[in-house]
Amino acid sequence: TTYDTQNMKHPTPKLLLLATAIPSTTNGFAVPPSSQSVVSSRPAATSPTTSTSPRPLKVTNGDVTETSSFPGSGYLDALDRRLGDDDCNAAVDHGRPPDPNSRDGNTAVDAADYSGLTTLPRHPTNDEVNEILEQTEQALRTMQEKVLFLSQSDGEGRDPSLEVEEDEDEDVMLPLEVEQESVYANSYVDLGKVDTVGFDYDYTLVTYTKELLELIYDMALKRLVEEKEYPREMLEVGMKFDPFFSIRGLAVDRENGWICHLSYTHKVAVAWEGRHRVTRPRLMAEYTGKRALEPSARKKRLKPLNDLFSMAECCLMADVVQFFLDRDIPFCPRSAVNDVLGSITNTHISGEFHREVARVPERYFEEKPYLKGVLDSLRDSGKRLIFVSNSPFWYVDAGMNYVVGPGWRDQWDVVIASAGKPAFYTEDARPFREVDPATGKLMFKQVLKLEKGRVYTAGCLKELTKTINWKHPLNYDVLDFRYDDVGSPLTSPNVMYIGDSLFADLVDAKREFGWTTAAVTPEVGWEIELQRKTEFVVAERAIEMLLNSLRLYQRALGTGLRSKDDLEVMDKMERMVSRWRDEQTRLLGNPFGSVFRARYQPSLFAHSLRRYCDLYMSNVGSLRHYSSQHRFYPESPKLLSHEIRGSNPECCDIDDPILNPDCF
Secondary structure, rough: EOOOOOOOOOOEEOOOOOOOOOOOOOOOOOOOOOOOOOOOOOOHOOOOOOOOOOOOOEEEEEEEEEEEOOOOOHHHHHHHOOOOOOOOOOOOOOOOOOOOOOOOOOOOOOOOHHHHOOOOOOOOHHHHHHHHHHHHHHHHHHHHHHHHHHHHHOOOOOOOOOOOOOOOOOOOOOOOHHHOEEEOOOOOEEEHHHHHHHHEEEOOEEEEHHHHHHHHHHHHHHHHHHHOOOOOHHHOOOOOOOOOOOOOOEEEEEEOOEEEEEEEOOOOOEEEOOOOOHHHHHHHHHOOOOOOOHHHHHHHHHHEOOOHHHHHHHHHHHHHHHHHHHHHOOOOOHHHHHHHHHHHHHHEEEEOHHHHHHHHHHHHOOOOOHHHHHHHHHHHOOEEEEEEEEOHHHHHHHHHHHHHHOHHHHOOEHHHHHHHOOOOHHHHOOEEEEEOOOOOOOOOOOOOOOOOOEEEOOOOHHHHHHHHHOOEEEEEOOOHHHHHOOOOOOOOOHHHHHHHHOHHHHHHHHHHOOOEEEEEEOOHHHHHHHHHOOHHHHHHHHHHHOOOOHHHHHHEEEEEEHHHHHHHHHHHHHHHHHHHHHHHHHOOOOOOOOOEOOOOOOEHHHHHHHHOEEEEEEEEHHHOOOOOEEEEEEOOOOHHHHHHHHOOOOOOOOOOOOOHHHHH
8 A cells, every 4th residue: 555645645556465453544644754753652562663673565566575664663572572472272371481492582483483374275186276275375475485584584683685775756655653643533523613622631631651550450469468368479479460461442251250352243252261361162162152141141240341451450360360270279260350350449449559650750651742732722722621530639630740730720621530430421410529729628618610720529411511601712703603502511512522441431421412532542553553563464464365265265166065175175274364363463462462353353342442432543642633623534434345345346366366456
């Protein structure tokens, strides 16, 4: 795919082998390649460094080559050093030191490692289908020889003799920083009609370093030992938060303690018991042969782990279960799950970690160089700003003072702390209380009107609509249709709320009140970077080749009954597809794979993101690239197979599958 980074034209069919689960549209924003961007990182991420990783793939005149390198390989190399293979039926332990004999520690891909991934089976009697299989195998091997092995032939890094000069007349693909800093649209949004913008605090206005999740993990583990009398050995064996294990959007099964990754159809795509992957036969046996639970059982058994704080929860859950399994200690999974969930909850409620973070903000908060500018731009365009957080005021004050500076409250029309979302949206009889900013104590007086410069707590949306009657901060014409609802209930798409937690921040705002919703999903930024790795692109293309080959294989077999040999070849090829998907999971750096994909299907998290969020972005700073009157246009809403493939239904010939641009 090629892009005009100034006019953001649609891709022209010149480059192949680029595959990503994230839409490529940028909604009209372009960043010069020289610009520097700050992207909120996954807690485990280190700052990007100069790239030495394999380069993106390019097909020109029938040859597969590589293009200029992309920035930011430090995190990717760290993941390669951290994780090894993850065979689909193996019990892989991602929580222990890597095997020095494995691929860990060496980013070069050994040809022997891929022999089983590029050698297709053969049919014992059918030469016609064997021709299809041979062509697919040759295409796979050609791609790998030219892309993976030659590019790292010296075993230490790239061979300088293999460098390919960049074509100065062509833009190869969308710059990495543009994709990472884009705002993505699931539906049409006209910012010019948005007159009120609300913000969450945690992981939205402020983001945290990985030290925060380590702190929560340690405090919760200590509570388990001291309050629930778990073995003291847990504090002595070095149990620590592992940022490479968990992702958000998972669920824990209360009945067995498994950590599950669910597809959008609520099927369990993968599950882990402790630090070992649950085998397919156990999954099928546990979940009634279909890897899913009935809706009523699902509500009782599965506890969602949807926000970024829950990554510590997930990791501690797995480590506690693994501790008991390793020592053959009998335990009740339901009790263990409840204890871990309770210890995490009490750590939050007690304010223990809040006090530590407020004491050393520079250790736990990431810097936000663009935040103040984004807020100022929204205010200058005439939009009202509402601050609604579940955190206590003294805590948000410490964080906002650090990332914005003293006087941060001057930017906001209303500041609400300890709001108690989602009850803030769903209840209708929670009055507001005023907070004394100097002492943090509640004041006794009744709140009949919300005033700028003051701080409030509790409340609900119904009370918010009753206690607000602003004049707009800028003197717009009274006939301006955008602001003719001043003083009306805030139940319209003219209100946009931005937060990180789908179900605490966004679902009820969208479902109950029709607000425009925008999700902060830092995973977008770091997954885009990971999915640009050469190995990931090759794996994605290999899966496409194999699935296309299976379609052609069945076409050649006709409509009759399949023989034992016919089915055996198909089974072997399907296992190859599964192994390539495992390779993608390994490259993504955690045992569950993409936050947005549950194996080959959209994840439940991705489904909810699409359903309840109009916009999503890696960080609030991304808004600085757009006008306050920008109009966002969504990607094509095609969802069914015939719609996706309908534009070129004949494009499934495998004569030259990786070199035929007409198929793209």
